[in-house]
Amino acid sequence: MVRKTKEDAAITRQRLIHAAREVFLLKGVSRTSLEQIASHAGVTRGAVYWHFKNKAELxxxxxxxxxxxxxxxxxxxxxxxxxxxxxxxxxxxxxxxxxxxxxxxxxxxxxxxxxxxxxxxxxxxxxxxxxxxxxxxxxxxxxxxxxxxxxxxxxxxxxxxxxxxxxxxxxxxxxxxxxxxxxxxxxxxxxxxxxxxxxxxxxxxxxxxxxx
Amino acid sequence: MVRKTKEDAAITRQRLIHAAREVFLLKGVSRTSLEQIASHAGVTRGAVYWHFKNKAELxxxxxxxxxxxxxxxxxxxxxxxxxxxxxxxxxxxxxxxxxxxxxxxxxxxxxxxxxxxxxxxxxxxxxxxxxxxxxxxxxxxxxxxxxxxxxxxxxxxxxxxxxxxxxxxxxxxxxxxxxxxxxxxxxxxxxxxxxxxxxxxxxxxxxxxxxx
DNA sequence: TGGTTTACATACATTCATGTTTGTATATAA
DNA sequence: TTATATACAAACATGAATGTATGTAAACCA
The missing domain is CATH 1.10.357.10 (Tetracycline Repressor, domain 2)
Structure with missing residues:
Protein backbone atom coordinates (compact mmCIF):
# COMPACT_ATOMS: atom_id res chain seq x y z
CA MET A 1 0.00 0.00 0.00
CA VAL A 2 1.55 3.20 -1.09
CA ARG A 3 -0.95 5.76 -2.29
CA LYS A 4 -3.04 7.21 0.55
CA THR A 5 -6.20 9.23 0.67
CA LYS A 6 -5.98 12.99 0.97
CA GLU A 7 -6.63 12.83 4.69
CA ASP A 8 -3.94 10.21 5.15
CA ALA A 9 -1.50 12.47 3.38
CA ALA A 10 -2.44 15.37 5.64
CA ILE A 11 -1.80 13.12 8.63
CA THR A 12 1.59 12.13 7.27
CA ARG A 13 2.45 15.79 6.80
CA GLN A 14 1.44 16.56 10.36
CA ARG A 15 3.42 13.59 11.67
CA LEU A 16 6.47 14.88 9.84
CA ILE A 17 6.17 18.27 11.50
CA HIS A 18 5.70 16.56 14.84
CA ALA A 19 8.72 14.34 14.28
CA ALA A 20 10.82 17.25 13.09
CA ARG A 21 10.05 19.21 16.26
CA GLU A 22 11.10 16.36 18.50
CA VAL A 23 14.31 15.55 16.66
CA PHE A 24 15.19 19.23 16.28
CA LEU A 25 14.86 19.58 20.03
CA LEU A 26 17.13 16.63 20.66
CA LYS A 27 19.80 17.09 18.02
CA GLY A 28 19.48 20.70 16.90
CA VAL A 29 18.13 21.75 13.54
CA SER A 30 21.32 21.46 11.54
CA ARG A 31 22.40 18.11 12.93
CA THR A 32 19.02 16.63 12.25
CA SER A 33 18.94 14.73 8.99
CA LEU A 34 15.78 14.34 6.96
CA GLU A 35 16.34 10.61 7.30
CA GLN A 36 16.06 10.91 11.09
CA ILE A 37 12.88 12.91 10.81
CA ALA A 38 11.36 10.52 8.30
CA SER A 39 12.09 7.37 10.24
CA HIS A 40 10.90 9.01 13.46
CA ALA A 41 7.63 9.66 11.65
CA GLY A 42 7.51 6.12 10.31
CA VAL A 43 8.09 7.04 6.68
CA THR A 44 11.04 7.52 4.34
CA ARG A 45 12.73 10.61 2.98
CA GLY A 46 10.52 10.31 -0.05
CA ALA A 47 7.60 11.47 2.05
CA VAL A 48 9.55 14.43 3.38
CA TYR A 49 10.52 15.62 -0.09
CA TRP A 50 6.96 15.13 -1.26
CA HIS A 51 5.50 17.38 1.42
CA PHE A 52 8.35 19.88 1.81
CA LYS A 53 10.97 21.34 -0.46
CA ASN A 54 13.72 20.84 2.11
CA LYS A 55 14.55 21.07 5.78
CA ALA A 56 14.09 24.82 5.92
CA GLU A 57 10.56 24.66 4.62
CA LEU A 58 9.72 21.98 7.14
CA MET B 1 59.06 27.21 6.83
CA VAL B 2 56.89 25.14 9.09
CA ARG B 3 57.96 25.22 12.68
CA LYS B 4 57.29 28.58 14.38
CA THR B 5 58.46 30.11 17.60
CA LYS B 6 56.27 29.88 20.66
CA GLU B 7 54.97 33.39 20.13
CA ASP B 8 54.16 32.64 16.50
CA ALA B 9 52.15 29.64 17.62
CA ALA B 10 50.23 31.76 20.10
CA ILE B 11 49.48 34.17 17.30
CA THR B 12 48.23 31.35 15.09
CA ARG B 13 45.98 30.16 17.90
CA GLN B 14 44.58 33.62 18.33
CA ARG B 15 44.07 34.00 14.60
CA LEU B 16 42.15 30.74 14.59
CA ILE B 17 39.81 32.00 17.29
CA HIS B 18 39.42 35.23 15.41
CA ALA B 19 38.68 33.41 12.17
CA ALA B 20 36.27 31.03 13.87
CA ARG B 21 34.30 33.95 15.29
CA GLU B 22 33.92 35.58 11.91
CA VAL B 23 32.96 32.44 10.03
CA PHE B 24 30.63 31.31 12.82
CA LEU B 25 28.87 34.64 12.53
CA LEU B 26 28.46 34.30 8.80
CA LYS B 27 27.64 30.62 8.43
CA GLY B 28 26.55 29.49 11.87
CA VAL B 29 28.60 27.20 14.09
CA SER B 30 27.47 23.88 12.71
CA ARG B 31 27.73 24.82 9.06
CA THR B 32 31.22 26.15 9.57
CA SER B 33 33.83 23.59 8.61
CA LEU B 34 37.23 23.53 10.21
CA GLU B 35 38.60 23.87 6.69
CA GLN B 36 36.80 27.22 6.34
CA ILE B 37 38.15 28.43 9.64
CA ALA B 38 41.65 27.30 8.83
CA SER B 39 41.80 28.88 5.39
CA HIS B 40 40.25 32.08 6.73
CA ALA B 41 43.10 32.18 9.22
CA GLY B 42 45.66 31.44 6.52
CA VAL B 43 46.55 27.94 7.74
CA THR B 44 45.34 24.38 7.21
CA ARG B 45 43.21 22.06 9.31
CA GLY B 46 46.41 20.66 10.72
CA ALA B 47 46.86 23.86 12.69
CA VAL B 48 43.33 23.69 14.02
CA TYR B 49 43.73 20.14 15.26
CA TRP B 50 47.05 21.02 16.78
CA HIS B 51 45.65 23.85 18.89
CA PHE B 52 42.18 22.47 19.57
CA LYS B 53 40.67 19.04 20.00
CA ASN B 54 37.74 19.84 17.73
CA LYS B 55 35.25 22.54 16.78
CA ALA B 56 33.56 22.52 20.17
CA GLU B 57 36.81 23.27 22.00
CA LEU B 58 37.52 26.10 19.61
C1' DT C 1 75.83 20.49 17.43
C1' DG C 2 72.88 16.78 17.25
C1' DG C 3 68.66 14.88 18.97
C1' DT C 4 64.13 15.78 20.21
C1' DT C 5 60.01 18.27 20.21
C1' DT C 6 57.10 21.49 18.18
C1' DA C 7 53.92 23.43 14.93
C1' DC C 8 52.08 22.72 11.60
C1' DA C 9 50.93 20.70 6.21
C1' DT C 10 49.48 16.83 3.58
C1' DA C 11 47.33 12.56 2.59
C1' DC C 12 44.01 9.03 3.67
C1' DA C 13 39.89 6.61 5.16
C1' DT C 14 35.31 6.80 6.58
C1' DT C 15 30.91 8.42 7.32
C1' DC C 16 26.88 10.71 6.23
C1' DA C 17 23.50 14.08 4.35
C1' DT C 18 21.49 15.91 0.34
C1' DG C 19 18.90 16.21 -3.94
C1' DT C 20 17.25 13.78 -7.76
C1' DT C 21 15.52 10.13 -10.32
C1' DT C 22 12.86 6.29 -10.96
C1' DG C 23 9.44 2.92 -9.65
C1' DT C 24 4.73 1.79 -8.12
C1' DA C 25 0.33 0.92 -6.05
C1' DT C 26 -3.71 3.20 -5.47
C1' DA C 27 -7.09 7.04 -5.09
C1' DT C 28 -9.62 9.83 -8.03
C1' DA C 29 -11.63 12.05 -11.89
C1' DA C 30 -13.56 11.62 -16.51
C1' DT D 1 -13.64 1.57 -16.62
C1' DT D 2 -9.59 3.55 -17.71
C1' DA D 3 -6.25 7.17 -17.69
C1' DT D 4 -3.93 10.14 -14.85
C1' DA D 5 -2.27 12.27 -10.94
C1' DT D 6 -1.01 11.28 -6.16
C1' DA D 7 1.71 9.83 -2.18
C1' DC D 8 5.04 7.98 -1.25
C1' DA D 9 9.45 4.11 -1.29
C1' DA D 10 13.74 2.81 -3.14
C1' DA D 11 17.89 3.50 -5.64
C1' DC D 12 21.49 6.49 -7.26
C1' DA D 13 24.95 9.98 -7.58
C1' DT D 14 27.48 13.51 -5.49
C1' DG D 15 29.76 16.17 -2.23
C1' DA D 16 31.54 17.44 1.86
C1' DA D 17 33.20 17.17 6.69
C1' DT D 18 35.58 14.68 10.19
C1' DG D 19 39.34 12.41 12.50
C1' DT D 20 43.61 10.30 12.15
C1' DA D 21 47.97 9.14 10.42
C1' DT D 22 52.05 10.51 8.45
C1' DG D 23 55.54 13.76 6.83
C1' DT D 24 58.69 17.61 7.81
C1' DA D 25 61.34 21.73 8.61
C1' DA D 26 62.60 24.58 12.03
C1' DA D 27 63.03 25.81 17.07
C1' DC D 28 64.83 24.53 21.26
C1' DC D 29 67.56 22.13 24.62
C1' DA D 30 71.43 19.54 26.40
Missing part, protein backbone atom coordinates in the same frame (compact mmCIF):
# COMPACT_ATOMS: atom_id res chain seq x y z
CA UNK A 59 11.18 24.19 9.84
CA UNK A 60 9.08 27.16 8.78
CA UNK A 61 5.96 24.99 8.72
CA UNK A 62 6.69 23.91 12.28
CA UNK A 63 7.26 27.47 13.39
CA UNK A 64 4.14 28.93 11.82
CA UNK A 65 1.93 26.26 13.27
CA UNK A 66 2.75 27.56 16.72
CA UNK A 67 3.49 31.23 16.23
CA UNK A 68 0.66 32.43 14.05
CA UNK A 69 -2.07 31.28 16.50
CA UNK A 70 -0.02 32.57 19.39
CA UNK A 71 0.29 36.05 17.96
CA UNK A 72 -3.42 36.07 17.24
CA UNK A 73 -4.22 35.20 20.81
CA UNK A 74 -1.97 37.94 22.17
CA UNK A 75 -3.67 40.46 19.93
CA UNK A 76 -7.06 39.29 21.11
CA UNK A 77 -6.19 39.73 24.74
CA UNK A 78 -4.65 43.15 24.26
CA UNK A 79 -7.11 44.63 21.83
CA UNK A 80 -10.51 42.96 22.07
CA UNK A 81 -13.25 45.54 22.39
CA UNK A 82 -15.41 43.99 25.08
CA UNK A 83 -13.81 43.55 28.44
CA UNK A 84 -12.86 39.96 29.03
CA UNK A 85 -12.89 39.90 32.78
CA UNK A 86 -14.12 42.09 35.56
CA UNK A 87 -10.85 43.88 35.99
CA UNK A 88 -9.89 44.68 32.45
CA UNK A 89 -7.96 47.85 32.90
CA UNK A 90 -5.10 48.17 30.39
CA UNK A 91 -2.45 47.05 32.85
CA UNK A 92 -4.40 43.92 33.64
CA UNK A 93 -4.77 43.29 29.95
CA UNK A 94 -1.04 43.29 29.51
CA UNK A 95 -0.62 41.12 32.56
CA UNK A 96 -3.18 38.65 31.30
CA UNK A 97 -1.58 38.49 27.88
CA UNK A 98 1.76 37.60 29.44
CA UNK A 99 0.27 35.09 31.85
CA UNK A 100 -1.70 33.45 29.06
CA UNK A 101 1.40 32.93 27.00
CA UNK A 102 3.14 31.30 29.93
CA UNK A 103 0.12 29.15 30.56
CA UNK A 104 0.13 28.02 26.96
CA UNK A 105 3.77 27.01 27.33
CA UNK A 106 2.90 25.07 30.46
CA UNK A 107 -0.01 23.25 28.89
CA UNK A 108 1.05 22.60 25.34
CA UNK A 109 4.05 20.44 24.64
CA UNK A 110 4.28 21.37 20.96
CA UNK A 111 4.36 25.07 21.75
CA UNK A 112 6.97 24.55 24.42
CA UNK A 113 9.18 22.43 22.19
CA UNK A 114 8.88 24.84 19.29
CA UNK A 115 9.93 27.75 21.47
CA UNK A 116 12.88 25.81 22.77
CA UNK A 117 13.98 24.85 19.27
CA UNK A 118 13.62 28.42 18.08
CA UNK A 119 15.55 29.85 20.99
CA UNK A 120 18.41 27.47 21.54
CA UNK A 121 18.51 24.75 18.94
CA UNK A 122 18.62 26.74 15.72
CA UNK A 123 21.14 28.86 13.86
CA UNK A 124 19.73 31.90 12.13
CA UNK A 125 21.85 31.99 9.01
CA UNK A 126 21.20 31.59 5.29
CA UNK A 127 17.71 30.18 4.69
CA UNK A 128 16.89 30.66 8.37
CA UNK A 129 17.99 34.27 8.62
CA UNK A 130 14.57 35.55 7.54
CA UNK A 131 13.19 34.50 10.90
CA UNK A 132 15.22 37.22 12.59
CA UNK A 133 13.49 39.90 10.54
CA UNK A 134 10.10 38.33 11.26
CA UNK A 135 10.90 38.38 14.96
CA UNK A 136 11.78 42.07 14.78
CA UNK A 137 8.61 42.88 12.87
CA UNK A 138 6.51 40.99 15.35
CA UNK A 139 8.35 42.83 18.09
CA UNK A 140 7.35 46.19 16.74
CA UNK A 141 3.73 45.11 16.56
CA UNK A 142 3.63 43.88 20.12
CA UNK A 143 5.43 46.92 21.49
CA UNK A 144 2.92 49.20 19.80
CA UNK A 145 0.07 47.38 21.47
CA UNK A 146 1.73 47.57 24.87
CA UNK A 147 2.43 51.22 24.22
CA UNK A 148 -1.17 52.16 23.59
CA UNK A 149 -2.17 50.16 26.64
CA UNK A 150 0.31 52.10 28.75
CA UNK A 151 -0.94 55.36 27.31
CA UNK A 152 -4.47 54.52 28.34
CA UNK A 153 -3.23 53.44 31.75
CA UNK A 154 -1.56 56.77 32.27
CA UNK A 155 -4.66 58.65 31.20
CA UNK A 156 -6.68 56.56 33.63
CA UNK A 157 -4.14 57.42 36.31
CA UNK A 158 -3.38 53.82 37.16
CA UNK A 159 0.16 53.95 35.78
CA UNK A 160 2.95 56.39 36.57
CA UNK A 161 2.87 59.24 34.07
CA UNK A 162 6.43 60.44 34.15
CA UNK A 163 7.87 57.75 31.89
CA UNK A 164 7.25 57.41 28.18
CA UNK A 165 4.69 54.74 27.25
CA UNK A 166 6.95 53.63 24.42
CA UNK A 167 9.82 52.89 26.76
CA UNK A 168 7.58 51.25 29.29
CA UNK A 169 6.29 49.07 26.47
CA UNK A 170 9.77 48.15 25.35
CA UNK A 171 10.81 47.43 28.92
CA UNK A 172 7.89 45.04 29.21
CA UNK A 173 8.66 43.35 25.95
CA UNK A 174 12.31 42.97 26.79
CA UNK A 175 11.43 41.57 30.20
CA UNK A 176 9.10 39.04 28.66
CA UNK A 177 11.46 38.17 25.87
CA UNK A 178 14.15 37.51 28.45
CA UNK A 179 11.72 35.48 30.51
CA UNK A 180 10.85 33.24 27.59
CA UNK A 181 14.52 32.69 26.83
CA UNK A 182 15.20 31.73 30.41
CA UNK A 183 11.99 29.76 30.68
CA UNK A 184 13.21 27.28 28.10
CA UNK A 185 16.79 27.21 29.35
CA UNK A 186 15.82 26.69 32.96
CA UNK A 187 16.46 22.96 33.17
CA UNK A 188 14.83 22.13 36.50
CA UNK A 189 12.53 25.12 36.54
CA UNK A 190 13.69 26.31 39.92
CA UNK A 191 15.11 29.58 38.70
CA UNK A 192 12.51 30.97 36.34
CA UNK A 193 9.78 28.56 35.24
CA UNK A 194 8.26 28.18 38.68
CA UNK A 195 8.50 31.90 39.36
CA UNK A 196 7.20 33.11 36.01
CA UNK A 197 3.75 33.92 37.37
CA UNK A 198 5.01 35.94 40.24
CA UNK A 199 7.62 37.69 38.12
CA UNK A 200 4.98 38.90 35.70
CA UNK A 201 2.83 40.20 38.52
CA UNK A 202 5.77 42.03 40.02
CA UNK A 203 6.65 43.52 36.67
CA UNK A 204 3.16 44.96 36.32
CA UNK A 205 2.93 46.07 39.95
CA UNK A 206 6.01 48.19 39.40
CA UNK A 207 3.98 50.23 36.94
CA UNK A 208 0.89 50.79 39.03
CA UNK A 209 0.48 54.04 40.84
CA UNK A 210 -1.12 52.07 43.62
CA UNK A 211 1.99 49.87 43.64
CA UNK A 212 0.20 46.79 44.90
CA UNK B 59 34.04 27.43 20.26
CA UNK B 60 34.52 27.32 24.02
CA UNK B 61 37.86 29.09 23.69
CA UNK B 62 36.19 31.85 21.71
CA UNK B 63 33.42 32.15 24.26
CA UNK B 64 35.64 32.28 27.32
CA UNK B 65 37.87 34.93 25.83
CA UNK B 66 34.94 37.31 25.87
CA UNK B 67 32.76 36.17 28.73
CA UNK B 68 35.21 35.66 31.55
CA UNK B 69 36.53 39.25 31.42
CA UNK B 70 33.02 40.52 30.96
CA UNK B 71 31.72 38.82 34.08
CA UNK B 72 34.67 40.11 36.03
CA UNK B 73 33.94 43.65 34.97
CA UNK B 74 30.31 43.38 35.97
CA UNK B 75 31.30 42.09 39.37
CA UNK B 76 33.71 44.96 39.80
CA UNK B 77 31.10 47.56 39.05
CA UNK B 78 28.50 46.02 41.31
CA UNK B 79 30.65 45.05 44.24
CA UNK B 80 33.78 47.18 44.45
CA UNK B 81 34.28 48.62 47.91
CA UNK B 82 35.23 52.17 47.13
CA UNK B 83 32.69 54.25 45.31
CA UNK B 84 33.61 54.63 41.66
CA UNK B 85 31.84 57.83 40.91
CA UNK B 86 30.21 60.62 42.82
CA UNK B 87 26.77 59.12 42.63
CA UNK B 88 27.42 55.51 43.54
CA UNK B 89 24.20 54.61 45.21
CA UNK B 90 23.25 50.96 44.58
CA UNK B 91 20.75 51.80 41.85
CA UNK B 92 23.35 53.80 39.97
CA UNK B 93 25.73 50.92 40.35
CA UNK B 94 23.32 48.61 38.59
CA UNK B 95 22.66 51.21 35.95
CA UNK B 96 26.36 51.70 35.35
CA UNK B 97 26.98 47.98 35.11
CA UNK B 98 24.32 47.67 32.41
CA UNK B 99 25.47 50.72 30.53
CA UNK B 100 29.06 49.54 30.63
CA UNK B 101 28.16 46.24 29.09
CA UNK B 102 26.33 47.99 26.28
CA UNK B 103 29.26 50.31 25.79
CA UNK B 104 31.58 47.32 25.54
CA UNK B 105 29.37 45.87 22.82
CA UNK B 106 29.44 49.16 20.98
CA UNK B 107 33.19 49.51 21.16
CA UNK B 108 34.51 46.00 20.78
CA UNK B 109 33.84 44.08 17.60
CA UNK B 110 34.97 40.74 19.00
CA UNK B 111 32.63 41.00 21.97
CA UNK B 112 29.77 41.98 19.73
CA UNK B 113 30.37 39.15 17.29
CA UNK B 114 30.76 36.59 20.05
CA UNK B 115 27.47 37.62 21.61
CA UNK B 116 25.76 37.40 18.27
CA UNK B 117 27.18 33.95 17.61
CA UNK B 118 26.16 32.76 21.05
CA UNK B 119 22.65 34.10 20.76
CA UNK B 120 21.59 33.35 17.24
CA UNK B 121 24.18 31.33 15.40
CA UNK B 122 24.63 28.34 17.66
CA UNK B 123 22.67 25.24 18.59
CA UNK B 124 22.94 24.21 22.22
CA UNK B 125 22.91 20.45 21.87
CA UNK B 126 25.37 17.65 22.60
CA UNK B 127 28.86 19.09 23.20
CA UNK B 128 27.40 22.60 23.30
CA UNK B 129 24.65 21.89 25.79
CA UNK B 130 26.94 22.61 28.73
CA UNK B 131 26.83 26.28 27.87
CA UNK B 132 23.17 26.42 28.87
CA UNK B 133 24.00 25.30 32.37
CA UNK B 134 26.84 27.80 32.55
CA UNK B 135 24.48 30.54 31.48
CA UNK B 136 22.05 29.57 34.23
CA UNK B 137 24.80 29.50 36.83
CA UNK B 138 26.07 32.88 35.76
CA UNK B 139 22.50 34.10 35.89
CA UNK B 140 22.12 33.13 39.51
CA UNK B 141 25.31 34.94 40.37
CA UNK B 142 24.28 38.15 38.70
CA UNK B 143 20.79 38.09 40.13
CA UNK B 144 22.21 37.71 43.63
CA UNK B 145 24.34 40.79 43.13
CA UNK B 146 21.41 42.81 41.82
CA UNK B 147 19.36 41.53 44.73
CA UNK B 148 21.72 42.75 47.39
CA UNK B 149 21.98 46.08 45.60
CA UNK B 150 18.19 46.40 45.61
CA UNK B 151 18.11 45.47 49.28
CA UNK B 152 20.54 48.25 50.07
CA UNK B 153 18.55 50.63 47.88
CA UNK B 154 15.40 49.88 49.81
CA UNK B 155 17.15 50.38 53.14
CA UNK B 156 18.45 53.69 51.87
CA UNK B 157 14.93 54.60 50.86
CA UNK B 158 15.82 55.28 47.26
CA UNK B 159 13.91 52.26 45.90
CA UNK B 160 10.32 51.23 46.48
CA UNK B 161 10.13 48.87 49.43
CA UNK B 162 6.95 46.98 48.69
CA UNK B 163 8.43 44.60 46.14
CA UNK B 164 10.84 41.80 46.87
CA UNK B 165 14.47 42.60 46.02
CA UNK B 166 14.82 39.14 44.54
CA UNK B 167 12.05 39.72 42.03
CA UNK B 168 13.25 43.20 41.23
CA UNK B 169 16.63 41.68 40.57
CA UNK B 170 15.21 39.02 38.31
CA UNK B 171 13.11 41.60 36.48
CA UNK B 172 16.26 43.58 35.81
CA UNK B 173 18.17 40.57 34.65
CA UNK B 174 15.38 39.44 32.36
CA UNK B 175 15.08 42.94 30.94
CA UNK B 176 18.77 43.07 30.22
CA UNK B 177 18.90 39.57 28.88
CA UNK B 178 16.08 40.44 26.51
CA UNK B 179 17.84 43.65 25.56
CA UNK B 180 21.02 41.82 24.65
CA UNK B 181 19.10 39.35 22.54
CA UNK B 182 17.36 42.13 20.68
CA UNK B 183 20.51 44.21 20.51
CA UNK B 184 22.19 41.63 18.32
CA UNK B 185 19.09 40.85 16.27
CA UNK B 186 18.29 44.48 15.60
CA UNK B 187 19.64 44.70 12.07
CA UNK B 188 19.62 48.45 11.50
CA UNK B 189 19.69 49.37 15.17
CA UNK B 190 16.60 51.55 14.95
CA UNK B 191 14.50 49.46 17.29
CA UNK B 192 16.78 48.66 20.19
CA UNK B 193 20.47 49.35 19.69
CA UNK B 194 20.06 53.11 19.42
CA UNK B 195 17.67 53.21 22.34
CA UNK B 196 19.57 50.90 24.67
CA UNK B 197 20.94 53.75 26.76
CA UNK B 198 17.61 55.36 27.32
CA UNK B 199 15.89 52.02 27.96
CA UNK B 200 18.31 51.21 30.73
CA UNK B 201 17.80 54.59 32.35
CA UNK B 202 14.04 54.18 32.20
CA UNK B 203 14.29 50.73 33.68
CA UNK B 204 16.18 52.07 36.66
CA UNK B 205 13.99 55.16 37.04
CA UNK B 206 10.98 52.91 37.45
CA UNK B 207 12.57 51.66 40.65
CA UNK B 208 13.47 54.96 42.21
CA UNK B 209 11.18 56.40 44.84
CA UNK B 210 11.99 59.79 43.40
CA UNK B 211 10.93 58.45 40.01
CA UNK B 212 13.13 60.76 38.01
Missing amino acids: FYAMREQVFLPLIDRMDDTLLSEQSLTVDSDPLSRIEKSLLDTIKELDLDLATRQTYEVMMSKCEYVDEFADVLQEILNNCSGIVEKYESAYERSQKLGIAHSNLSPKELAMDTHLFFSGLLHMWVKDADGSLFRNRAHSLIQTHIKLRRTSLK | FYAMREQVFLPLIDRMDDTLLSEQSLTVDSDPLSRIEKSLLDTIKELDLDLATRQTYEVMMSKCEYVDEFADVLQEILNNCSGIVEKYESAYERSQKLGIAHSNLSPKELAMDTHLFFSGLLHMWVKDADGSLFRNRAHSLIQTHIKLRRTSLK
